[in-house]
Amino acid sequence: MDRPDNFRIKRVEQEAPDIKRFVFDEVIDAEPGQFLMIWVKGVDEIPMSPSSIDPLEITVRRVGEATKSMFKLEEGDYLGIRGPYGSSFSVNGEKILIVGGGVGIAPLLPLAKEARDHDLSIGLGALNSDELIYLDELEGYGDVFVSTEDGSSGYEGYITEAIEEINKYDSLYACGPEPMLYNLFKQVRETDIYAEFSLHRYIKCGVGICGSCCMDPDGTRLCVDGPIFSKEELVDTEFGEYRRDSSGRKEYI
Ligand SMILES: Cc1cc2nc3c(=O)[nH]c(=O)nc-3n(C[C@H](O)[C@H](O)[C@H](O)COP(=O)(O)OP(=O)(O)OC[C@H]3O[C@@H](n4cnc5c(N)ncnc54)[C@H](O)[C@@H]3O)c2cc1C
Numbered sequence: 001m002d003r004p005d006n007f008r009i010k011r012v013e014q015e016a017p018d019i020k021r022f023v024f025d026e027v028i029d030a031e032p033g034q035f036l037m038i039w040v041k042g043v044d045e046i047p048m049s050p051s052s053i054d055p056l057e058i059t060v061r062r063v064g065e066a067t068k069s070m071f072k073l074e075e076g077d078y079l080g081i082r083g084p085y086g087s088s089f090s091v092n093g094e095k096i097l098i099v100g101g102g103v104g105i106a107p108l109l110p111l112a113k114e115a116r117d118h119d120l121s122i123g124l125g126a127l128n129s130d131e132l133i134y135l136d137e138l139e140g141y142g143d144v145f146v147s148t149e150d151g152s153s154g155y156e157g158y159i160t161e162a163i164e165e166i167n168k169y170d171s172l173y174a175c176g177p178e179p180m181l182y183n184l185f186k187q188v189r190e191t192d193i194y195a196e197f198s199l200h201r202y203i204k205c206g207v208g209i210c211g212s213c214c215m216d217p218d219g220t221r222l223c224v225d226g227p228i229f230s231k232e233e234l235v236d237t238e239f240g241e242y243r244r245d246s247s248g249r250k251e252y253i
Contacts (some may be wrong), residue, residue, distance in 0.1 A: 001207050004039045004080030007056070011075055015059065015092050015133045019103055020071060022079070024056040031088030032110035033175075033198055033228040037206045039080030043069045047203040049107035049175075049227070050084075051134075085206050087228040091196045093170025098142070099123040099159055099184060101176020105134060107198055108175050116141040121169070125159025125180065130150045155239035160184060171191055178253045182240030185231055195231040197240065202246050210219070212244070 003080045011023040028036070030053050038058065039045045044066040051059040062071050073079070089111045096118050100108045105124055112122060120142030129152040138144045146154030147162040155162035159176075161182040166172070173196035174184050188195045201213040201222040208224035215222060216238040229239075242250045 001205065001209070002082045004045075004079045004082045006035065007077055007081045008075050009073055009079065010055075012073065016131045018062045019059060019131070019133055020062075021057055021059045022070070022073070023049065023052075026056050027054040028081075028084060030084035030110075032114055033089040033196075034084035034109055034248060035107075035203075035206070035223075035227060036081050036083035037085070037203075038066075038070075039082075040066045040069050041078070041080065045080075045204075047206060047223075047227075049198070051106035051109045053110050059103060061103040069116070078118075083206065086223055087226055089173055089196055089198075089228055091118070091171075095119045095121075095168060095170045096142075097121050097123065097163070097166070097169040097172045099125075099163070099172065099174040099176070099180075101125045101174075101180040102127070102131060102157060103133070104174075104176030104180075104198070105138070106175075108173065109134060109137065111173055112138060112141040121145070123147070123163060124160045125149075125162070125176070130227050158183075160187070163187075166193065167191060171176045171195065174198070178243070179239060182253070185234060185240065188231060196228050197231070197234065197239075198227050200227070201243050212246070212248070214244075215239070 007024045013021045035047045035049045038048050046066045048058045120146045122142045125147045128150045147159040171194040181197045202208045204212040206223045208221045213222035242252045
């Protein structure tokens with residue numbers, strides 16, 4: 001397993017009350033959807049998918065110990081980074097739909113950039129208008145529609161309800177809360193639409209050794225077999241039902 005390299009933070013930008021973007025000087029040789037292991041020194045090492053590859057950027061939602069510590073970092077501080085790891089998105093078809101929920105839009109940005117010459121629609125869902133991040137950048141890549149749960153911008157409700165006609169798309173790419181992903185999976189499962197989903201599980205080693213991100217029923221390791229899965233790979237798995245916490249106990253979704 002590689003040791004982390006030291007990456008100097010060039011800039012930190014506040015994108016939403018609990019979301020920050022960290023910009024680095026480096027470029028990383030990653031494909032859209034792959035992830036990095038970010039070592040927050042003295043605290044923990046956590047998975048993050050780049051929101052930009054050239055230059056490297058990561059976009060972080062503050063949820064727990066490691067991400068709270070990251071929020072205290074400033075320009076000139078260092079993070080340890082190893083990777084990239086895992087599978088990536090593959091652009092298929094001409095009429096493409098990308099759906100991001102909350103900070104889940106971040107790993108889809110490099111994909112949207114790559115697919116910008118296609119007939120691209122992008123759905124972005126968030127709790128409220130303050131949490132709708134990267135709208136300007138996304139509007140440069142395709143037709144954007146938004147939803148907020150409180151109705152402060154766009155459709156009032158979930159982004160899955162704001163998709164008018166899913167059958168008109170050749171392919172779907174999604175990242176966000178698992179209930180959102182599972183709803184989309186159910187909508188495309190019986191169709192010819194090609195679909196890929198970026199899943200989250202508790203990742204510890206990132207290289208397929210420790211087993212913390214294994215999924216039922218066959219022990220698929222999210223860190224090496226995923227985090228990007230096609231809809232076919234997710235049929236009859238734990239997806240949409242439960243995942244494991246840091247101690248291996250089931251957390252029902
Ligand atoms: C492949 C991959 C890519 C990711 N990319 C990003 C990204 O670009 N930006 C970003 O902000 N986050 C991303 N995450 C999620 C991020 O890794 C977790 O938010 C982080 O590990 C939480 O660490 P913590 O110490 O701050 O919180 P913890 O103290 O570990 O947890 C705090 C809360 O967050 C929940 N949580 C922890 N880990 C996860 C997880 N993997 N998925 C869902 N909920 C979790 C816990 O259940 C708990 O409720 C990604 C996760 C994976 C697996």
